[in-house]
Amino acid sequence: MRESTSEMSLIVVELESRMPPNKITGANAGGRRQLSNVDAPGRPRRSILSLGVTDAMSKITKFAGLVSAGIVLGIIAVAILAVSYKFGIDRFVSSADAQMKALGGGLTNGRRSADGEMHAWSHDAGFDGAKLKKAVAILKAMDKDDRVTGLHIDLRDTGVSDADTVAIEGLSKLKSIDLSRTAVTREGVLALSQKYPQIRIHTHDFLHQTSK
Numbered sequence: 001m002r003e004s005t006s007e008m009s010l011i012v013v014e015l016e017s018r019m020p021p022n023k024i025t026g027a028n029a030g031g032r033r034q035l036s037n038v039d040a041p042g043r044p045r046r047s048i049l050s051l052g053v054t055d056a057m058s059k060i061t062k063f064a065g066l067v068s069a070g071i072v073l074g075i076i077a078v079a080i081l082a083v084s085y086k087f088g089i090d091r092f093v094s095s096a097d098a099q100m101k102a103l104g105g106g107l108t109n110g111r112r113s114a115d116g117e118m119h120a121w122s123h124d125a126g127f128d129g130a131k132l133k134k135a136v137a138i139l140k141a142m143d144k145d146d147r148v149t150g151l152h153i154d155l156r157d158t159g160v161s162d163a164d165t166v167a168i169e170g171l172s173k174l175k176s177i178d179l180s181r182t183a184v185t186r187e188g189v190l191a192l193s194q195k196y197p198q199i200r201i202h203t204h205d206f207l208h209q210t211s212k
Contacts, residue, residue: 089115089147096120099138103131107138116149117175118142123157129164136167143173154178162188168196176200 089109096118097107105122109115120139122131132155142148151174161183168174174196179189180203189203 092142092145092147093118096138096142100135103127103135105135116147117152118148118150119152119154121154123154125157125159127155127158127160129160129167132158132160132164133167136171139171139174143171148173150175152176155182156180158182160184162191165192174199176202178202180204 093107093109100107100120100122103122104124104127105120107118107120109119110117118139120135122135135153139151139153143151151171153168153174153176156178157180159182160179162185165179165184165188168177175198177192177199179201184203189201192199193201
């Protein structure tokens with residue numbers, strides 16, 4: 001019986017000697033097992049708290065990276081939209097200008113924050129009522145466009161008359177019209193001023209430079 005007990009003790013000692021450092025390695029004076037304080041040779045065992053902090057920092061770093069990427073993508077998207085808008089409105093104005101030039105005039109727009117303000121003009125004496133109707137047809141298409149914030153017509157030195165001014169009806173975004181040195185009479189200007197009080201009317205007569 002004593003020999004069996006001795007053999008069992010030798011087996012236990014041998015098994016303990018073969019166990020890895022991070023497992024139970026031996027017994028203390030009271031016979032209780034002790035855990036090793038290392039995970040691997042030469043490396044201290046990390047606590048649960050340190051592992052949690054490391055994991056949290058890793059997640060924060062990943063989140064910050066995603067946020068930064070989102071901001072960069074947002075800036076790129078805004079830049080693309082701005083370029084697209086500018087290119088689109090430039091083509092829009094260029095097309096209308098070509099049509100106005102065929103009538104003996106032209107069209108341009110403001111710059112920067114005023115690029116939605118469209119200015120149509122003609123100083124040709126041969127620009128009459130028939131051409132004004134065609135010009136207004138071009139402007140009516142622009143009047144419906146959300147990118148257009150205002151319309152301005154300059155007809156100085158043209159051949160339009162009182163009867164021809166009825167063509168401007170329907171231009172809801174028309175802000176000003178210049179009728180200086182045209183065949184439009186004082187009575188015609190007064191009639192326009194009463195019909196379109198929101199429109200600024202320019203003439204040689206100082207009394208009628210602006211409407212009410």
